[in-house]
Amino acid sequence: MQPTTETAADPDRLERRLPAEPPAGWQRTDAGGGIVEYRLPGDDGVCAAAKVTVRPDVVDSAAVRIERKKGCQTAGRSTYDDLEAAVDAVETTLHRALE
Secondary structure, eight states: OOOOTTTSOOHHHHHHHSOSSOSTTOEEEEEETTEEEEEEOOSSSSSOSEEEEEEEOSSSSSSEEEEEEETTEEEEEEEESSHHHHHHHHHHHHHHTTO
16 A cells, blocks of 8 residues: 555544543643644753654554654654554553653
8 A cells, every 4th residue: 555645544533532631741742733742851851751753644554653752762663554553552652651
């Protein structure tokens, strides 16, 4: 399947389905267009201790793309064809980072 905006999640629906009130310590920022960023502030003031960015995937053929950072380093990227699976992955990531 070729990359297409037709397979990407609806931006408004994605924003609504993601946790509006993230676990303690996390801060949510909505950048518009379905891009939602969760940040766990760090001590150095430069990089977040952790960051999770969620967006409709218009690059690949998936519905949602999730990018993770730990400090200033990339910690991985995942794509999901299903909106519910992506939301579950975000919730799990936010909780596990606090363990």
